[in-house]
Amino acid sequence: MNKEQISIFDIFKIGVGPSSSHTLGPWRAAQKFVRKLERDKVLAETEGIKILLYGSLAKTGKGHGTDIAILLGLSGGDPVTFDVGQIQPTVDRIKRDCQLFLTGTHAINFNYEDDLLFLMTESLPYHPNAVTLQAFFKDGTARSETYYSIGGGFVVEENQPVDDTLEVDLPFPIQNAKDLLVWCMRTGLKVSEIVLENEHAWRSEEDTNKGVLNIFYTIRDCIYRGCHTTGVLPGGLNVERRAAKLNKKLLSGRTYTDFETWMQAIREGGTGFQYTLDWVSCFALAVNEENASFGRVVTAPTNGAAGVIPAVLQYYLTFCNGFGEEKIIQFIATASEIGSIFKKGSTISAAMGGCQAEIGVSSAMAAAALTECLGGSQRQVLMAAEIAMEHHLGLTCDPIGGLVQVPCIERNTMGAIKAITASQLALQSNPEKAKVSLDGVVHTMWETALDMNVKYKETSDGGLATNIPLSLPEC
Structure with a gap:
């Protein structure tokens, strides 16, 4: 059993439909990825992105808007505040122009058909909802991160400890x-x-x-x-x-x-x-x-x-x-x-x-x-x-x-x-x-x-x- 400290605001999250695990979670994963590129000061050196969807994210991803969510997350949109009336126009523009603005500022070439892959027959062992995000840099190097959307908008990064930033001394610790x-x-x-x-x-x-x-x-x-x-x-x-x-x-x-x-x-x-x-x-x-x-x-x-x-x-x-x-x-x-x-x-x-x-x-x-x-x-x-x-x-x-x-x-x-x-x-x-x-x-x-x-x-x-x-x- 996981020893988690879960707040009201972890269970109840404001976001965009249609799925917390297939839309909100992948959106958050994309945000985490580009924030990491920013933090490591390699965003400006990024010239390409590939998105690999596995398991359930691949099989029902299009119906659940997983592709849309990831593109919006990479583009700097936030599910709490993004104008839902601009979701489809934004994605249509990315597909039409073959261009993605990471965090809304850094332009890269992006081809929807070639750079966003639904791997229908492949699954990763930790959880069925898996996405790997790859960044390719101008010097020929690359970086790859895998995220798991484990339900309810919760996201876990592969090989990373569970986020303990909210750990506090609760007066009434509860596991069951x-x-x-x-x-x-x-x-x-x-x-x-x-x-x-x-x-x-x-x-x-x-x-x-x-x-x-x-x-x-x-x-x-x-x-x-x-x-x-x-x-x-x-x-x-x-x-x-x-x-x-x-x-x-x-x-x-x-x-x-x-x-x-x-x-x-x-x-x-x-x-x-x-x-x-x-x-x-x-x-x-x-x-x-x-x-x-x-x-x-x-x-x-x-x-x-x-x-x-x-x-x-x-x-x-x-x-x-x-x-x-x-x-x-x-x-x-x-x-x-x-x-x-x-x-x-x-x-x-x-x-x-x-x-x-x-x-x-x-x-x-x-x-x-x-x-x-x-x-x-x-x-x-x-x-x-x-x-x-x-x-x-x-x-x-x-x-x-x-x-x-x-x-x-x-x-x-x-x-x-x-x-x-x-x-x-x-x-x-x-x-x-x-x-x-x-x-x-x-x-x-x-x-x-x-x-x-x-x-x-x-x-x-x-x-x-x-x-x-x-x-x-x-x-």
Whole structure:
């Protein structure tokens, strides 16, 4: 088990879709590479770059925008701030002009077809998501670095120690659910309170709260934007965006002017089961349609599963009278700790563990967060996370056409609904009588990941990806 110190802001990262492991991670790797060239004062001597993609990055890289992300990272763009409206024009210009501006300043010749290689039959042993970046210098020498995108936007450089720049003396060190529960029982603190105490070892309470609320504002804007954008998703599957039409239908003519009045208009429709269920699905669809369109999203803990937690959070804010900054911070803090436990004890990479590592983990995170915000005990919080993951075990990752669209978008709606159900079950149950622990399900998930056939791990070599003709509509 990795002994990692993981912050809220490691689990929840602002970036660009459609994939944290195939888009955000490679983007960050490219940034690391050119920063190293700058640091070593060889950027100006660079006259050529080659990009080698291996394993899952090669097989589904085009559908996930891996090539686009790396080119933008090498060009000096940052996924948090880059204008998403300029993504395609920037890449088109690089391809057309056969020229790449490293860090946005140093021009080199670059031929997309010759210098960016998808090595479909080659994989590297450490992790399926591997990219090697090569720089060629004017004096005839070269440099090569290999990076692994291990899920959720986390990046590891080959033969380099894990980045320890954030290592601090945490008041409550946690490696698994047992550790978390021990601290909760000793102190009487909620899960979110334990998390926030740890966060204060890195930064002030004010900075933590400000950062968490910024995560929420990004989620909020993504939901709202997705619920008001029509059209067809890019990539060739011709999948029609559904969230905007569903939003309009459910509102039945009620008017609004901004996010707050939109929520009020939604509430005016009542709290009937079918109505609420439709809105949860709408929120999840909205986020993942934005994700599929290279929109700005938040890893939760990944991009492919970015709609589950926002949908459940929005459900809580809209239908459970939970709107308020304190509750938002509580929800996100609790969710982050569950995601951290899964990353430490298993994986949040679909290329390693299938979709159970993405939708399953996000559902567990959302279930735990909702349970605490609804007044559940610490044990009920962990129970809710366990229930949600238990019923995602074995879920495969088989994206049609290598795109984060089918079945990925609808799976977010399923993960959100399962999270709410898991929370309700935990709140109505006695955790002392539970037969399965959260640590037990984390371990089981990892064993399942190891046993899963590689073709079901984000390669598009099996499952729906090979059984559904690309010409068929989604539904």
